Amino acid sequence: xxxxxxxxGPIIQVxxxxxxxxxxxxxxxxxxxxxxxxxxxxxxxxGAGKTTAIRMLCGLLEPTSGALQVAGYDGYHQREAxxxxxxxxxxxxxxxxxxTVYENFRLYGGIYDIPRKERIRKTDELxxxxxxxxxxxxLVGGLPLGWKQKLxxxxxxxxxxxxxxxxxxxxxVDPLTRRTFWDLIYEAAHHGITxxxxxxxxxEAEYCNRVAIMSEGKIVALDTPAAxxxxxxxxxxxxxxxxxxxxxE
Amino acid sequence: MRTILYLLQKEFIQVFRNKAMLPIIFIMPLVQMLIxxxxxxxxxxxxxxxxxDLDLSETTTRLTAKFEASSFFHLTRAQLSSSxxxxxxxxxxxxxxVTFPQGFEKDLKRxxxxxxxxxxxxxxxxxxxxxxxxxxxxxGSFNQKIRAEMMGVPKFTPPQQVSVIPSYWYxxxxxxxxxxxxxxxxxxxxxxxxxxxxxxxVREKEMGTIEQLNVTPIKKYHFIIGKMMPFLFIALLDLTFxxxxxxxxxxxxxxxNILTLYVFTSLYLFLVMxxxxxxxxxxxxxxxxxxxxxxxxxVFIIMSGLFTPVESMPVWAQNLDKINPLYYLIRIIxxxxxxxxxxLDMTRELISITFYGLAMFSLAxxxxxxxx
Numbered sequence: 001x002x003x004x005x006x007x008x009g010p011i012i013q014v015x016x017x018x019x020x021x022x023x024x025x026x027x028x029x030x031x032x033x034x035x036x037x038x039x040x041x042x043x044x045x046x047g048a049g050k051t052t053a054i055r056m057l058c059g060l061l062e063p064t065s066g067a068l069q070v071a072g073y074d075g076y077h078q079r080e081a082x083x084x085x086x087x088x089x090x091x092x093x094x095x096x097x098x099x100t101v102y103e104n105f106r107l108y109g110g111i112y113d114i115p116r117k118e119r120i121r122k123t124d125e126l127x128x129x130x131x132x133x134x135x136x137x138x139l140v141g142g143l144p145l146g147w148k149q150k151l152x153x154x155x156x157x158x159x160x161x162x163x164x165x166x167x168x169x170x171x172x173v174d175p176l177t178r179r180t181f182w183d184l185i186y187e188a189a190h191h192g193i194t195x196x197x198x199x200x201x202x203x204e205a206e207y208c209n210r211v212a213i214m215s216e217g218k219i220v221a222l223d224t225p226a227a228x229x230x231x232x233x234x235x236x237x238x239x240x241x242x243x244x245x246x247x248x249e
Numbered sequence: 250m251r252t253i254l255y256l257l258q259k260e261f262i263q264v265f266r267n268k269a270m271l272p273i274i275f276i277m278p279l280v281q282m283l284i285x286x287x288x289x290x291x292x293x294x295x296x297x298x299x300x301x302d303l304d305l306s307e308t309t310t311r312l313t314a315k316f317e318a319s320s321f322f323h324l325t326r327a328q329l330s331s332s333x334x335x336x337x338x339x340x341x342x343x344x345x346x347v348t349f350p351q352g353f354e355k356d357l358k359r360x361x362x363x364x365x366x367x368x369x370x371x372x373x374x375x376x377x378x379x380x381x382x383x384x385x386x387x388x389g390s391f392n393q394k395i396r397a398e399m400m401g402v403p404k405f406t407p408p409q410q411v412s413v414i415p416s417y418w419y420x421x422x423x424x425x426x427x428x429x430x431x432x433x434x435x436x437x438x439x440x441x442x443x444x445x446x447x448x449x450x451v452r453e454k455e456m457g458t459i460e461q462l463n464v465t466p467i468k469k470y471h472f473i474i475g476k477m478m479p480f481l482f483i484a485l486l487d488l489t490f491x492x493x494x495x496x497x498x499x500x501x502x503x504x505x506n507i508l509t510l511y512v513f514t515s516l517y518l519f520l521v522m523x524x525x526x527x528x529x530x531x532x533x534x535x536x537x538x539x540x541x542x543x544x545x546x547x548v549f550i551i552m553s554g555l556f557t558p559v560e561s562m563p564v565w566a567q568n569l570d571k572i573n574p575l576y577y578l579i580r581i582i583x584x585x586x587x588x589x590x591x592x593l594d595m596t597r598e599l600i601s602i603t604f605y606g607l608a609m610f611s612l613a614x615x616x617x618x619x620x621x
Contacts, residue, residue, distance in 0.1 A: 058464050061620055079619075080466050088464040092457040098263050110255025111465045 011036045011163055011194045017066035019052050026052040028217035034196060039189050041208030042198040049217040050198040054167050058088050071162045087156030087164035093148050097141030101132060101151060104140055112159035126154050146177035153184055163194040182207050205237040213244055220244055256475035264479040274483055278491035281437050283498060286430045296380045298322040299343040301329050306354035312391050321383055334368060344370045345380055419587045430495040431582040432555040434488055435575060441484040442518045443542050447525030450476050451538045463619040470614045477522045484518050485511060504589030512592060517578045520606035527613035549575045577602050
């Protein structure tokens with residue numbers, strides 16, 4: 001792993017980043033840094049530009065302008081190097097539903113060049129931790145949504161990336177499942193993995209170390225949840241979000 | 250390099266886990282061999298011939314009997330006016346109408362010549378030409394015979410003439426099925442290569458699974474090769490199965506080397522799948538892929554020389570055919586199966602499809618984007 005390269009500075013550095021689709025500016029000059037081991041939340045209504053931003057950070061989308069570095073690699077010319085050092089879980093569940101749980105792990109383990117023995121050991125460990133040992137040879141398509149999301153998250157971490165990007169990871173599941181999902185996120189952060197997560201659930205924002213609130217492609221607020229609540233004099237992140245939305249009008 | 254093995258494993262598992270695949274693999278070649286090969290025939294048999302004999306002489310009766318003796322014609326005798334014969338052709342009741350005018354025999358004996366009228370329904374030009382030619386041959390040989398008789402030339406000094414004795418090589422019985430079967434197998438192999446692989450790739454786009462792959466350091470050409478191999482395997486399996494069916498059901502000879510055929514077909518599939526994957530690299534939905542592939546497939550098939558000889562196309566069309574993959578494989582497969590040609594007998598084709606394939610593969614890999 002090339003963690004050493006980024007060990008000195010912030011793991012994600014974004015400066016004046018812009019993405020335009022024709023005349024439409026989806027991401028409008030955003031600037032922020034994420035430190036190693038941080039849980040960084042990206043908040044905003046649907047269409048605020050969160051997914052576009054995360055896709056640029058993952059190397060899935062080329063920026064229009066601005067500077068972008070992830071794990072020490074440049075977002076224009078070193079996208080493949082970035083990809084080696086990150087994990088990604090998309091909004092839409094995107095493991096292979098016609099492969100078994102085990103086969104999905106085998107495939108991605110192979111793609112990231114994890115040695116066979118290590119892969120098998122880690123797969124067994126993970127399945128045990130997730131209480132999914134019995135589903136090892138079941139097709140992923142038949143599993144409940146909450147399980148699928150845990151699997152997708154574990155798979156995003158499988159190759160021990162420096163940063164993992166989660167694009168609305170817990171959409172469509174009940175609060176209890178969401179809570180257990182966040183336990184997994186905490187655990188990963190505890191092991192030094194940087195978490196970058198987008199969400200529009202304000203309760204999830206409370207779990208983050210710092211949050212950036214996006215609106216119409218711009219970052220309109222960036223701080224710890226506590227500082228934001230103090231600044232806007234409200235009890236919850238919900239309140240912060242509503243006040244910011246009102247101020248805009 | 251190991252990455253590609255994991256990708257291949259994934260693709261093979263997915264393809265064969267699909268329940269629709271087995272019927273596709275075995276039913277398609279059966280249908281093609283047992284229905285299309287019989288249906289797509291240009292052999293002329295039972296051409297409807299109407300003889301209008303207004304002379305009713307000995308000569309005309311003898312000539313009519315000659316027509317009747319041929320399996321080529323299905324003969325009806327009728328006494329019709331010229332407007333009635335027109336109707337026969339117009340309504341499609343007859344393909345050919347031969348009219349002996351009154352006084353045919355008399356003219357022949359008195360003037361040494363007589364005319365006979367032949368009307369041909371020429372909507373299908375090549376069939377018309379063929380049946381007319383056949384008719385002329387029958388009349389021609391009758392002509393010689395009758396001349397000999399009338400001139401009283403003794404039998405032992407036959408009139409001098411050049412006679413042509415054709416010797417048909419490679420398909421001596423002129424069996425049309427032998428000609429069509431290998432060509433039709435090319436279509437089968439093409440459909441598998443062009444459609445299954447490209448639909449498979451674009452389906453990953455539709456499902457969103459491709460995004461998860463694109464965010465990994467996977468190599469683009471690894472991914473593209475992974476999409477090709479299962480279908481290369483299926484296509485070669487189907488080719489073998491189709492040839493076996495053809496051998497069992499209508500005794501298609503196989504004079505060449507099966508390995509030669511595999512080499513050519515694999516190179517061809519590499520080309521065709523590259524084209525298909527290029528199309529899916531620039532498309533977002535299965536619908537788009539199907540539409541574009543269908544368009545090209547139909548143009549390719551019609552220009553391929555499967556049904557009509559390429560040599561009779563205009564020169565510009567023949568030149569255009571150089572970018573038609575089917576044109577190459579149909580020539581190749583007929584030569585390998587019927588003539589027993591080897592790799593070295595078709596080096597030009599070998600070089601063409603190899604370089605064409607490499608070019609299209611590069612294009613597909615280049616155009617496949619790991620960005621959204």
